[in-house]
Amino acid sequence: MLKYTGHPLFDVGAATIGAIVGKRDLSTITVEDLEQAADFLTEQYTVDPLKTFLVVAFPNSGFTNPAYAKRLDKRLEYAQQVLRAYGRDAPRLGMKCVFTGEPAVAVVFRQHVPLITGEDIINFHPGGNPGLPVSGEALLCIQALPLGCAKCSGRLLAVHSDNPDLTYEFAEKFLRMNMSAISMARAAGSTKMPEAKARAGTLLIDTLLQLEQARVEQSRGSDYEGGQPCSLTAYHLTNSGQSNPLDPRNPPLQIYHLPLEMMSFLRTVVGAEYRHEWNDIASRAWEIPKPRKRKKGEAEPDEDGGPRRNFLYEDLLKLPDNARYFLRTYFLRTAVRWARGDESDPRCTYSLREEADLVSWKLTDLFLRKVMNVDRHRVEQIRALGDRLADYVSTQNDKGFFRNFFTLNNYGYFRAELLKADANEVRRGQPPLITFDQFIAIFEEGDEIARPDWKLARDLVLIRMVEQLHHRGWLAKNREVVPEITVEAAAEGAGSEGEEQA
Amino acid sequence: MARLKAAVALSRKVLKVVAEGITTSFRYPHFMHGVQPTFDMPPPATIYGHICSALGKWVDPAGVEFAYHFTYVRRVDEVEHTHMVAASSGKLPGTQLPKVLEGAVNPFKRAVLFGPRLVLYINRPEWEGSFRSPRYAVVLGRSQDLFTYTAITVVELVRAPRAYFEHTLAPYDLGRRIARGVAVLMPRFLDYSSGRTPHFERYVMVTRRFTSEELLQPEGSQGEMFWVDPTSPEVDGAHLGLFFHSFVDAPEERTSPAGVTLPD
Numbered sequence: 001m002l003k004y005t006g007h008p009l010f011d012v013g014a015a016t017i018g019a020i021v022g023k024r025d026l027s028t029i030t031v032e033d034l035e036q037a038a039d040f041l042t043e044q045y046t047v048d049p050l051k052t053f054l055v056v057a058f059p060n061s062g063f064t065n066p067a068y069a070k071r072l073d074k075r076l077e078y079a080q081q082v083l084r085a086y087g088r089d090a091p092r093l094g095m096k097c098v099f100t101g102e103p104a105v106a107v108v109f110r111q112h113v114p115l116i117t118g119e120d121i122i123n124f125h126p127g128g129n130p131g132l133p134v135s136g137e138a139l140l141c142i143q144a145l146p147l148g149c150a151k152c153s154g155r156l157l158a159v160h161s162d163n164p165d166l167t168y169e170f171a172e173k174f175l176r177m178n179m180s181a182i183s184m185a186r187a188a189g190s191t192k193m194p195e196a197k198a199r200a201g202t203l204l205i206d207t208l209l210q211l212e213q214a215r216v217e218q219s220r221g222s223d224y225e226g227g228q229p230c231s232l233t234a235y236h237l238t239n240s241g242q243s244n245p246l247d248p249r250n251p252p253l254q255i256y257h258l259p260l261e262m263m264s265f266l267r268t269v270v271g272a273e274y275r276h277e278w279n280d281i282a283s284r285a286w287e288i289p290k291p292r293k294r295k296k297g298e299a300e301p302d303e304d305g306g307p308r309r310n311f312l313y314e315d316l317l318k319l320p321d322n323a324r325y326f327l328r329t330y331f332l333r334t335a336v337r338w339a340r341g342d343e344s345d346p347r348c349t350y351s352l353r354e355e356a357d358l359v360s361w362k363l364t365d366l367f368l369r370k371v372m373n374v375d376r377h378r379v380e381q382i383r384a385l386g387d388r389l390a391d392y393v394s395t396q397n398d399k400g401f402f403r404n405f406f407t408l409n410n411y412g413y414f415r416a417e418l419l420k421a422d423a424n425e426v427r428r429g430q431p432p433l434i435t436f437d438q439f440i441a442i443f444e445e446g447d448e449i450a451r452p453d454w455k456l457a458r459d460l461v462l463i464r465m466v467e468q469l470h471h472r473g474w475l476a477k478n479r480e481v482v483p484e485i486t487v488e489a490a491a492e493g494a495g496s497e498g499e500e501q502a
Numbered sequence: 503m504a505r506l507k508a509a510v511a512l513s514r515k516v517l518k519v520v521a522e523g524i525t526t527s528f529r530y531p532h533f534m535h536g537v538q539p540t541f542d543m544p545p546p547a548t549i550y551g552h553i554c555s556a557l558g559k560w561v562d563p564a565g566v567e568f569a570y571h572f573t574y575v576r577r578v579d580e581v582e583h584t585h586m587v588a589a590s591s592g593k594l595p596g597t598q599l600p601k602v603l604e605g606a607v608n609p610f611k612r613a614v615l616f617g618p619r620l621v622l623y624i625n626r627p628e629w630e631g632s633f634r635s636p637r638y639a640v641v642l643g644r645s646q647d648l649f650t651y652t653a654i655t656v657v658e659l660v661r662a663p664r665a666y667f668e669h670t671l672a673p674y675d676l677g678r679r680i681a682r683g684v685a686v687l688m689p690r691f692l693d694y695s696s697g698r699t700p701h702f703e704r705y706v707m708v709t710r711r712f713t714s715e716e717l718l719q720p721e722g723s724q725g726e727m728f729w730v731d732p733t734s735p736e737v738d739g740a741h742l743g744l745f746f747h748s749f750v751d752a753p754e755e756r757t758s759p760a761g762v763t764l765p766d
Contacts, residue, residue, distance in 0.1 A: 006687035006704045007532065096699060098532070115533045120588035121605075124534050126698035130588070132532075162674070162685035162704065229718070231684045231706075245536040245610045246581060252536035259684045260706070320710070373682070373710065 001034060001086075002026040002137060003100075004167070008160035008235055009114065010099040013141030015164075015171035016148030024168050031087065034140060038083040041144060046075040049185040049193040050146075056156055056238050057146040061111040082112060082143055086136030097135035104133030113142050114156075114239035115253060150174045151181070152196045152203055154250070155238040159204065163230035169211050198308050200236040204256060205266075205313035208232070213270045232258040256317050265370035266316075269363070277360040281330055284358065285312035288344045311347055323372050324456050331364045332463055337486035353482040356470040361386070364463050381441040382457060386464025388433055392425060393465070394474040399481040402469075406462060407483050411450040414458070415443070513658050518731070519622045519633050520653040526574070526618040526643035531689055531700065540613040542707050543572040543671055544642060545688035547700070549622065550749050557629065558637025560694055564751065567625040569729075569744035573669045575617030583607045618642065620649075623731070623744055627656040657733050665728040665743025668711035672745045674704040679718040683708040691749045701750070713740060 002018075003026055004011045018026055020040050021033040044050050045063045054063045062068060062078020085105045095104040109131050110118045122128040134142075148171030149156035159170035181194045196203050234256040243252050258266070269278040287307040315326055328334040329347060333355045339348035352359070361383065368374040393402045401421045408414040422433040434442075442461070443454045451457065469475045475482065528541040528548055544552075549568055554560050587605030594601045620642060633654045640649045671688075672680060683706045690703040714728055734742035 006702060008687075009532070095697075098700060110535060113532070115535050115537075117534050117586065121586050122588060123584060123586055128589075229679075229681050233684065233686075239535075243536065245608075251611065253533060253539065255539055257684045260681045261683075264681055373712065373716075 001029045001031065004164050005099050007099050008158060008233065009145055010138055010141050011160055011167055012148050012158045012171055013145035015168040016144040016175055017141055018168055019148065019172035019175045034086055037144060038140060041083050042076065042079040046072060046079060048191040049182060052191050053151065053193040054146060056154065056240050057114055058111050059239060059241050082139055085139050090136050093133060095133035097138050098132045099138040100135050102135040105136045106134055106139055107131035108134050108139065110239065112139065114237055147175050147178050150177060150196045150203055151193055152200045152236065155236050157200050157203060158235045159232065161230050161232040163228055166230060166232065170207065173207060197306060201256060201314040201317050202310045204234050205316055208266060209270055212267050216271055229260050229264065231260045231263055261371055262319060265367065268366060268370065274363060274366060277363045280358055282310065282312050284346060285310050288346055290344050311345065320371050328459055331359065332459055333358055335486045351484060352466065353479050353484060356466055356475050359463055359466045359470065361464045361467045364460065378441050381438050382460045383464050385434055385438055385442060386461045387468060389461065390465045390468035392421065392433055394469060394472050399478060403481050403483060411454055513660050515627045515656055515658050517624045517627045517630055518655050518657045519651055521620045521622065521642060521649045522652050523618050523642060523647055523649040525614050525616055526647040527612055527614045528643055536610050538610060538612045540615060541686065541688065542709060546747055546749055547689035547692050550691060552642055553624065555638040556636040557632045563691060563749035567746040567748055569623040569746045571621040571669050571742060573619050574615035578614050578616055579611045580614050581609055582612050583609055630654060630656055657731060659729045659744065660732055661727040662730045662741065663727060664740040665714045665730045666711055666737050666740045667708060667743045670708055670745055671747065672706040672708050673747065674706055680706065680708060680712055681718060682710055682712050714743060
């Protein structure tokens with residue numbers, strides 16, 4: 001009866017129907033299942049707290065119309081119209097459903113489908129005929145959509161993937177969350193549905209990692225990474241007339257893309273090989289709750305909320321464009337300059353001096369391969385140079401070289417410093433620190449012409465060098481030589497390089 | 503049989519059109535109110551409309567194939583007004599003139615791509631003259647998104663064992679072998695003979711460069727050959743590879759599903 005179409009709102013709604021009737025495979029859904037889903041939605045949507053909450057999805061619909069506030073019969077009548085328009089005996093309109101291509105049974109407007117135009121508006125419609133023709137099944141699926149979304153910052157978070165299993169799992173998880181929230185609201189006698197505690201981006205990544213973690217555990221050590229590649233797109237939306245399209249704090253729609261390469265990266269980091277390192281970094285990225293002042297006579301502040309935002313998760317959504325900033329901040333533990341003064345932002349306290357144990361070449365290597373698509377040969381050259389320089393710094397105890405390598409931002413000076421150390425090493429009868437081929441592969445496009453991304457290469461060498469020096473115990477003994485550097489978040493609109501020496 | 507034909511062909515002549523503009527926007531279907539996000543690259547239906555605009559008529563889409571390379575400098579949001587209008591009746595105030603429309607101005611945010619550049623390949627070299635003298639104003643995206651053709655040539659694509667791909671739309675089935683990009687549902691064709699009935703298809707939008715060596719290899723895919731543009735910039739010894747799309751043909755009927763041919 002149902003199949004995925006690729007349209008996010010339809011597909012998430014269809015997955016929600018599947019979750020309501022407990023069928024992951026939509027092709028096995030029967031008319032009886034649709035009836036069961038329609039019964040369920042009728043029961044939920046005509047009473048609080050969903051009756052109130054549905055304004056976010058279907059303002060001015062029969063579920064939310066204030067005129068029907070005390071008219072259960074009207075709400076039930078409306079539910080009958082929109083939830084049971086499927087079936088062979090439903091009258092056809094002679095048009096095709098815009099979602100499924102099946103015969104349409106109704107023309108729908110903004111009160112039925114989020115973010116389309118209202119009744120009678122002829123813009124955007126062929127022939128000046130307002131509304132969208134839809135089938136009964138599509139109408140039911142769209143009505144089910146809110147229950148398969150998280151309620152987040154007063155909006156719906158719908159998560160859609162070209163992998164049907166993932167779309168289903170998100171809808172199923174959010175459905176369970178919503179049903180739990182509905183039960184709590186009813187138990188408390190509240191007409192308001194509780195919100196998800198986390199922000200949309202954080203909730204999205206957190207839930208995704210939980211789902212992927214569960215899959216890894218179900219695969220029991222088999223080659224999970226070889227699973228079906230997929231991308232994911234999340235839609236954080238509201239259809240409410242209260243939202244101001246020009247208000248950047250509450251836009252009607254925000255779209256988050258996780259491309260195939262990001263999904264592959266996130267699937268891999270939850271595996272046994274990387275989980276430990278990844279979790280260490282993720283746990284240091286949670287928002288630091290601000291201490292709330294207690295007013296006189298007020299009870300203890302509610303502490304069950306926990307942090308709402310994980311900066312690592314939110315920054316993941318800006319990748320791969322923001323990759324260098326991401327590497328420096330999370331893998332090289334470089335503090336974010338613009339976050340200074342924000343006590344809730346843990347990134348302003350990042351410090352390589354204090355957190356060298358969090359630097360992981362293994363994780364960086366994965367990031368380079370999966371997300372940044374860096375040439376394998378170049379990565380190997382960078383790793384080898386990091387090892388060689390770590391060996392040099394620890395055996396020669398060359399603190400000056402380590403510090404200069406870290407802080408020089410002029411390529412000419414940086415190159416001279418490297419060549420000076422190289423010459424010193426050769427004079428001592430040791431092999432050179434860096435070969436000509438390595439120089440070309442890592443730092444230069446031609447003789448003394450720096451690659452545009454030479455600073456990125458330097459950061460990568462540093463990551464490997466720091467990891468090795470930490471393992472050798474050299475960094476612990478020489479903490480004072482590690483400079484405290486800050487980085488600007490490019491995605492936040494600040495300067496291009498944005499580096500400064502502390 | 504069609505695949506066999508494609509496998510035998512060693513070259514093919516195509517029309518190559520370079521079009522540049524100041525702004526463009528390719529809105530998502532079904533998101534009409536309050537905000538209009540844009541796809542990162544033009545949907546096939548937009549390309550079909552563009553071709554028809556140049557030719558000055560609705561051409562039969564069957565058999566027409568296209569590939570493209572699309573870039574832009576930056577994405578920005580702009581504030582626009584939509585005049586949301588509805589049918590009306592009565593008289594215009596103070597007159598005896600009939601009022602047929604009424605409505606209100608609604609502000610919304612539209613995502614706009616600044617500095618767009620399209621390199622379009624069409625398997626119809628005979629349309630070169632039409633693109634040199636386009637029938638209607640050259641636009642891509644909205645009606646105000648004026649474009650200029652900066653180069654129109656006929657090029658001979660060749661088969662090559664290696665290619666690089668970037669800033670393009672890949673077929674969904676092949677796109678998943680890339681492990682790069684985002685799967686999207688795009689309008690593929692609007693049937694004007696049938697009330698602008700929309701047809702949709704899934705694709706993978708690929709913005710970053712990848713090489714043919716990075717394609718995940720299914721069984722029996724050794725010896726894959728790719729259509730490349732020999733006049734494109736050379737990167738590590740490879741030329742730009744092209745994914746050809748059809749507007750209406752079913753995937754199995756396409757002569758070259760993605761510019762890629764597996765040995766028969």
